[in-house]
Amino acid sequence: MALSNFFIGIYHEKKDLIHIAYEVDELSEQIKEIRDVSNFKSLSGEVIFGRKPLLLTREMLELRKDQKTVIGTVPLVWLGVPLLIQDRMIGLISAYSYSDPDYFTKKDLDILIAVSSQIAIAIERKQALDNLKIREEKYRRLIETTSVGYWQIGKDRITTDVNQAVCRMLGYDEQELFGCSPIDFVDQDSKSILQEQFSKMTLTRSRNYELTFIKKK
Helix, strand or coil, X not given: CCCCCEEEEEEECCCCEXXXXXXXXXXXXXXXXXXXXXXXXXXXXXXXXXXXXXXXXXXXXXXXHHCCCCCXXXXXXXXXXXXXXXXXXXXXXXXXXXXXXXXXXXXXXXXXHHHHHHHHHHHHHHHHHHHHHHHHHHHHHHHHHCCCCCEEECCCCCEEEECHHHHHHHCCCHHHHCCCCHHHHECHHHHHHHHHHHCCCCCCCCCCCCCCECCCC
């Protein structure tokens, strides 16, 4: 199935817009967003709110052109398939032709319908990864800008991460702390406390205790 012109649109319900995430267009229309989707009767909006596939012929498209519901150059044939995840609308995929009114048939529409669920799953996974990355970046900025010390260790009790607040308090660089255990930087009494707390790591999620750290000489 050769797709000389197609796009994948992501629907943002709160913003009431369709963001064109990927597009191939012979005329380089480069439409990046369709705004006010719920009020403006675009072809994409018809798929989104109708929640069903569309195969629009030349005659159907000319009618929609007269109704001013076609954005950009009017194609001769247009396919649109909604992208759904567990009945949740996330967008659509569309394919069209400017030169051949018979370029697509019902069979082509069935092919797009068949692959739409896999496309939707791939998009959802990418969005989840992007959201996770954003949360991690926000968390990292919070850790780096706070004056409170942050010290992270792995299951082997070895340091995997510290923030600059810890480095300033102890006088060490990050690299001097990585690969070491916090127990290497406390006094004798605190070593006993840490040993006891380490033994409880898999038993309780949070604990309060006081330690005395030794600054770098």
